[in-house]
Structure formats: structure tokens, C-alpha cells
Amino acid sequence: MSPELLARSGLGSLLDGATYRTGNPFAQWRRMREYAPVVWNEPDVFPGFWSLTRYDEINEVLRDGGTFSSSSGILLRPLAQGDDPGSDRTLALADAPRHTALRGAIAGWFAPRNLRMLGDFLDRTAQDTVRAAVAAGRTEFVTEIAARLPLDVVCAFLGIPDEDRPSIVEWSTDAFCAGTAGERSLAHLEILDYFAGLVEERRARPGDDLVSVLAGVRHEGELLPLDDVVLNCDNLLVGGTENVRLAMSGGLLALLEHPHQWALLQDDFDATVNTTIEEMLRWTSSATHLMRRATADVEIGGQRIRRGDLVVCWLPSANRDPGHFTDPDTFDVRRTPNRHLALGAGPHYCVGTQLAKLEIKAVLREFTAQVGEMALDGRPEHLDSIVVNGLRALPLRLTPAAPRD
Numbered sequence: 001m002s003p004e005l006l007a008r009s010g011l012g013s014l015l016d017g018a019t020y021r022t023g024n025p026f027a028q029w030r031r032m033r034e035y036a037p038v039v040w041n042e043p044d045v046f047p048g049f050w051s052l053t054r055y056d057e058i059n060e061v062l063r064d065g066g067t068f069s070s071s072s073g074i075l076l077r078p079l080a081q082g083d084d085p086g087s088d089r090t091l092a093l094a095d096a097p098r099h100t101a102l103r104g105a106i107a108g109w110f111a112p113r114n115l116r117m118l119g120d121f122l123d124r125t126a127q128d129t130v131r132a133a134v135a136a137g138r139t140e141f142v143t144e145i146a147a148r149l150p151l152d153v154v155c156a157f158l159g160i161p162d163e164d165r166p167s168i169v170e171w172s173t174d175a176f177c178a179g180t181a182g183e184r185s186l187a188h189l190e191i192l193d194y195f196a197g198l199v200e201e202r203r204a205r206p207g208d209d210l211v212s213v214l215a216g217v218r219h220e221g222e223l224l225p226l227d228d229v230v231l232n233c234d235n236l237l238v239g240g241t242e243n244v245r246l247a248m249s250g251g252l253l254a255l256l257e258h259p260h261q262w263a264l265l266q267d268d269f270d271a272t273v274n275t276t277i278e279e280m281l282r283w284t285s286s287a288t289h290l291m292r293r294a295t296a297d298v299e300i301g302g303q304r305i306r307r308g309d310l311v312v313c314w315l316p317s318a319n320r321d322p323g324h325f326t327d328p329d330t331f332d333v334r335r336t337p338n339r340h341l342a343l344g345a346g347p348h349y350c351v352g353t354q355l356a357k358l359e360i361k362a363v364l365r366e367f368t369a370q371v372g373e374m375a376l377d378g379r380p381e382h383l384d385s386i387v388v389n390g391l392r393a394l395p396l397r398l399t400p401a402a403p404r405d
């Protein structure tokens, strides 16, 4: 079989969640970057789409929100499931000018001044969570640490009352980490139902929180419909917790598997932490793909893409493109420059970027300060999904750091 045919015929494996649970999609992405970087995939379970695997073309598509629209959905869905219910309604699935209005309303919450005020809360929470894990001598890092910290922060942003948080924690844990797809979607429905009640409450009595802000957003003079506000709240909860959890846990596993890199971070935390976080983001690339729909005929990578065609961008592939990164398959906590696409690019560039980095930093700081040795306490388990990739479980054994003089 010719290398090009081999690259094309392996594309189907990228559409199977099991590939990310048990296998290694990087060999397939490597073949596609080399022999079929922009290639059409015929409709089957999923609609037909152009598959993009190289950094340059993916960067070009993500930056051009005019030619490549998000409003009909940004994730591949089986044809049988129909349109994405969030189409043209949530921030991530809106184009300008609706996108501009929504983003303008919530962006202030993620501004540096606001995030600085969060600093103490983040440091305290990370300190307490890691201290408890070290005292216990072991932790299931994904659920007990990587999921908890971002969830606490998003709940605070959304103004979720303290007494409701245990339910949100329980539903979120099930929605992201439960064994079966049925359990996951049931837990997700509980979350949507909860937000419907909360939004109605905040419409009646607005507070100083993000749910109240979203409940008061007007587009073309009209308040957003209740369902749209609920979907946006849900997107913030999911976006704000799921990817942070995956980047933090996948990044920690990478540090565990590369003891020399871990030692570099421990030896000089302040000088190394920022580049370490960027490398964790590049390495984990937890958002597996982003999709767009062409609004005009356009040429990408020598292929003619027609108006209406879907385009799928494989982010982990872009972030291992040797045309853009030196030694892309090496985990290097001092890598500079590191202009990865793990947080997207262009108009939809992740609005939670700085927050995510602060959260990861808080946990890394506590790990380097409090943990002497860490080792696996069982096999890490990977998620079975084509949407996000990373760890479902990371059992660790921890010993305390020697007291400093």
C-alpha cells in the first residue's frame, strides 16, 4: 500500500474512542502530516469532513473566524445525533457579532485584576488538597486534586451556593469520569437541570456572579432565552474544569515519566514553572479536535475546500508537528518558543487561559514543595473519547518532602 493510502485508510482509527484509551494515535497523525495533511473523509457514522493535521493549516483555519464558522458546532457528532443543541447559542458556538457580545460580557471575569484576587484562594485550596494527599500517602490524582481545584473555582465564579457544591462535584465527577456513556449523560442532564433553576433564580434576584451576568446579556435588544443561558453556564463548567483536569493530570504523569524534567522544576521552580506549564499544555493537548464550517470556497494546503464543507483540526497533531517544533516528541520543560495550539487560536482562543495556568501553577508549587517522591500506585487509565483525550485515573503514592533547614 502506498504511504498516502496507508495514511488515508488509518483516518478511521482517529474516529474511534478506543484509539485514545488503549492505543497511540500519534503514529497515525505522523503519517497524515507527512502524506495526507489535508484530506477528505467520506461521510459514514460522521458527516464528511476535511481532516487537517499540520500546524500551519490548522493555525490558519482557527484564526480566520470569518471563513471558518463555529456556529454549526465545533465537535464531530455522529449523523444520527443531529445538530449540536448549542449551535449558534453558546459562546464557543457563535460567530461575530453574537460571539463578540457574549465574549465581551464574560471576558471581564477572566481579566488579570480579577484573577489576582483569586490568588490566595487558589494557593490555600491547592495547599490543603495536596497536604491531605501527602498525609494519606496516596491519591487518585485526577478526581481528588486535578478535578477539585478547577471545580471549586468555577463554582465560585458562577456563584453556586456552598450547600449545592457537593451535588455539582458528584454530577461533574460522574459526567466526566463515570464508566459508561449512559451514566455520563445522565449526570450531565442533572447539571443542566440544576442550572435551569439557578438561572431563573438569578433573573429574579441578580447577584455578583457569572450566572447573573449571563442571565442579563442582551443580543439585539433581547435577553438571551433561558436555554441559551443554561447552555452557556454548562459550557463554562465543562470548559473550566474538564480541560484543566486533563492538562494537570497528563502533565503530572509526564513529569513522573521524565524524572530529569521533574528535577529541573524542583530545583528552580520560579525560573521553570511557566515554560513547564506551556509544555504540559502542548504535550497533553487535551482538546483532541476542533471543527469549523467553511463559509466560502477557499484553498487550504493545496486542496479546494467548498463553501459548507466541514473542516476538522487535530490539535495534538499540530502540537507535534516537526515543521513547527524542534524535537516535538521530546517533553522539555524549558522549551522556548512554544507557540502551541492547545488553547486554540484566533477569535475563540480560550477565554480561561490565564485562569487555567494559575490553577496548574498552584498545584505544581505545592507538589514541588510538599512531595518528596511520587510513584504510580496502579495503572493510569485513559479516557475513551474522540473529543478530549487524557487520563480518567492516575493513582499515585506520595512521600513527604524532607523538611527544609
Ligand code: HEM
Pocket (backbone or CB within 6 Å): 062, 070, 074, 091, 092, 093, 103, 154, 235, 236, 239, 240, 241, 243, 244, 247, 281, 286, 287, 290, 341, 342, 343, 344, 345, 347, 348, 349, 350, 351, 352, 353, 355, 356
Ligand atoms: C488547560 C486548560 C484548558 C484548555 C486546554 C482549553 C482549551 C480550549 C480550546 C482549545 C478552546 C478553543 C475552542 C475553539 O476554538 O473552538 C477553548 C475555548 C474556551 N474555553 Fe478553554 N481550555 C482550558 C481552560 C479553560 C477554563 C479554565 C475555562 C473557564 C473557566 C475555559 C473556558 C473556555 C470557553 C468559555 C471557551 C470558548 C471561547 C470562545 O469561543 O470565545 N477554558 N478552550
